[in-house]
Amino acid sequence: MISFGDYKSRASQYITFIDSEFYPDYLDEAKTIYSSVIEQFTELADLASSSADLLRSITSKPNPSRTQLLRVFRKYVSPDTSVEMLKVKKKISNIIADYGHRFRTLEEVKANLASRPKPDEALMAILMEYKSRGQKGYELTEAFFLWFESSFGSEYLIQGPVRAGRDVMLNEVLKDWDAKTPADILISRNHETPLVIGFARYDSDRGGSQEDDRTGGNRDKVTDILRYAETYKLPLKVFFLNDGPGLTLGSMWNDYASLENYGKGRVMICTLKMLDERFTRDWLES
Structure with missing residues (x-):
């Protein structure tokens, strides 16, 4: 039988290309999916007393909204913490204790939210990458x-x-x-x-x-x-x-x-x- 190594000289002929969407073709879909998520995140930030409180508030939400909100939280508040880490509810107190000192302050988060265009196409394009991952x-x-x-x-x-x-x-x-x-x-x-x-x-x-x-x-x-x-x-x-x-x-x-x-x-x-x-x-x- 021909070995895998024997195909190397013809590698491109044996590769399967699974299509990716072109930018900015998917922005209309991104707006439909993520506009409401960003709006909800902004509302929760307005009601929160701190960035840690915002995380607790997001964690109390049901899925699939919770996961989407956590992705926005990671971008605005805590790029140190992965979404997979934040998904585990019982570990949120420990995450706040271990990483909370590196959270961006709620005041900065709210100011940045207010400075962004509506709809925020840049953020929605980033979030769309998660969808296709x-x-x-x-x-x-x-x-x-x-x-x-x-x-x-x-x-x-x-x-x-x-x-x-x-x-x-x-x-x-x-x-x-x-x-x-x-x-x-x-x-x-x-x-x-x-x-x-x-x-x-x-x-x-x-x-x-x-x-x-x-x-x-x-x-x-x-x-x-x-x-x-x-x-x-x-x-x-x-x-x-x-x-x-x-x-x-x-x-x-x-x-x-x-x-x-x-x-x-x-x-x-x-x-x-x-x-x-x-x-x-x-x-x-x-």
């Missing part, structure tokens, strides 16, 4: 699930979040797997024997230390899964569905080729356009 990854996994069901659906069981949804937790599907390891894909035979554990990623851009961290983490996953397969005498393999122009940046392609070689036939890296050539029944059953 992760969507390309969802489209990638959905395309794979559709391809797999068409190619092998009657023979094998495939599990995992087709788009957004809960990951496959290896400690829940593999006997005596201790770590809470999330995966995107699990393919089994006869609803019993696990054959493939898969991880999916779409890279619009990639490089530097993030690239090094990712490939190192992937090698650890491969090592742990193949060791488990050897211990329990399972025909278990590891599959990385990776796509996007980021694969052609830096050393990424070579790093994935090296990872596939490290797996000695038990690891496969594919883009969507390689599936028909590489992701075969022979490999599934090897």
